[in-house]
Amino acid sequence: xxxxxxxxxxxxxxxxxYGKFQALCDVTLNIKHGFxxxxxxxxxxxxxxxxxxxNRVNERYNYVTTKGExxxxxxxxxxxxxxxxxxxxxxxxxxxxxxxLPVSVYENVVFGLRVHAGGDALRKPALDEAVxxxxxxVNLWHDLKDRLDHKAITLQLEQxxxxxxxxxxxxxPEIILMDEPCSALDVEGTAAIEELMFxxxxxxxxxxxxxxxxxxxxxxxxxxxxxxxxxxxHRRTEELFLTPANLQTTEYIEGRYG
Numbered sequence: 001x002x003x004x005x006x007x008x009x010x011x012x013x014x015x016x017x018y019g020k021f022q023a024l025c026d027v028t029l030n031i032k033h034g035f036x037x038x039x040x041x042x043x044x045x046x047x048x049x050x051x052x053x054x055n056r057v058n059e060r061y062n063y064v065t066t067k068g069e070x071x072x073x074x075x076x077x078x079x080x081x082x083x084x085x086x087x088x089x090x091x092x093x094x095x096x097x098x099x100x101l102p103v104s105v106y107e108n109v110v111f112g113l114r115v116h117a118g119g120d121a122l123r124k125p126a127l128d129e130a131v132x133x134x135x136x137x138v139n140l141w142h143d144l145k146d147r148l149d150h151k152a153i154t155l156q157l158e159q160x161x162x163x164x165x166x167x168x169x170x171x172x173p174e175i176i177l178m179d180e181p182c183s184a185l186d187v188e189g190t191a192a193i194e195e196l197m198f199x200x201x202x203x204x205x206x207x208x209x210x211x212x213x214x215x216x217x218x219x220x221x222x223x224x225x226x227x228x229x230x231x232x233x234h235r236r237t238e239e240l241f242l243t244p245a246n247l248q249t250t251e252y253i254e255g256r257y258g
Contacts, residue, residue, distance in 0.1 A: 007071075008033045008175055008205035009054055014068035016049060016058065023049045025229040027068070031222075036197055036206045038220035038237070040213065042252065046229040047209045051177050054207065055091040056084060073174055089116060092168030093177045097184045098160030100152035100167075105144055108152045108163055109134050112171045134166040138196055158189030162196060176200065178208040182215065194219050213253065217241055225249045 009031040016024040024046050031037050039047035052058045053070055056077060069076050077087055089112070101108050109131045113121055120126055131148065135141040140162050144150075152163055161181060168176060178197075182190040197206055197219055210216050216223055217237060224234045225246075233240060233249045244250045 005030070006033050007031060008073060009207070010069075010071040011050075011053070012069040012071075014050075014053060014066065014070060016046075016053065016067075017065045018061070019063045023229050024053070027229075027231050029224060029231055029234055031205065031207060033205050034202045035221040036201050036208065036219055038216040038223045039207065039209045039226060040211075040216050040223055040252075041226035041232075043211070045226040047224075047226050048179055049229075050226070051179055051207060051209050052093075054175070054177055055088050055093060057088075057093065059084075085116070089171045090173055091175045091177060092165075092171070092173040094161070094164050094168070094179065094181045096180045098157055098164050100155070100160050100163050102151065102153055104149050105135075105152050105155070105163065106131055106148040108167050109170065111167060116171060130170040134169040135163075137169055137200070138162040138166045139192075139199070140166060156189075158185055158192050161185065161189070161193060165196065165200075173204065175205045175207065178206065180209055180211065182210075182212070190215070213241075225252060227252070 007030040011027050011029050014024055014027040015022065027050060039051060041047050049058065053066065054072065058064045058066065066078070069078065072087065072091060075082065101111060110127045113127065113130060132141060135144055140159060143159070152160065155163065165176070182193050185193065194215065197208070200206060208220065220237045222234065223237045223240045225232045225240065227248055233244060233246045235245070240249065241253060244253060
């Protein structure tokens with residue numbers, strides 16, 4: 001599902017403050033359905049803050065003030081009738097370090113269903129099917145089908161991160177947010193997560209925060225360069241890296257700061 005323009009996410013004049021500090025300034029952008037979009041920029045530029053706006057995770061902190069509109073799948077997520085539970089089912093999130101629950105692989109995957117579903121969805125055949133489907137989608141079924149009762153925290157870091165993605169899928173999200181999902185992984189683990197992103201692309205809209213310029217260039221269809229809380233440039237990835245339209249983008253890509 002997406003809105004009539006083909007955008008999964010639209011931000012209009014979004015401003016955000018942590019107390020008196022303004023972290024986002026008049027952010028306006030569109031993120032296309034089924035694309036991988038990277039948010040890039042130096043530390044402190046607002047990219048993680050913006051990512052966390054898309055499922056309103058920032059609001060866990062009572063000193064955060066947000067103004068403007070963010071449309072997810074055509075609906076303003078700040079409308080008073082929006083359910084945060086339903087929003088976060090549609091917009092899943094993967095964090096920098098894998099955070100599997102300290103239970104079995106099986107129970108990690110069905111956790112969301114046990115919390116949010118009911119009726120036939122909680123019968124064992126349905127749960128078994130959901131586990132197999134989710135683990136297959138993240139390329140873990142072959143490795144873990146005989147280890148479903150093992151504690152998830154005993155898995156390799158790469159497997160843990162894939163499992164955290166699998167945990168989102170039974171709830172049928174439309175959008176997956178990834179906050180530097182490879183920062184704790186080695187080269188092989190990073191490559192595996194990037195391959196998974198390619199496999200998920202199209203069925204899901206993926207928005208990734210990354211400090212790794214090579215990763216942004218390899219994985220994303222579009223890049224959004226941010227600086228001091230503002231969107232400086234948003235273009236197709238190849239164009240942004242090869243022919244940036246803004247001098248600040250050029251300086252960042254060439255490593256002159258950040």
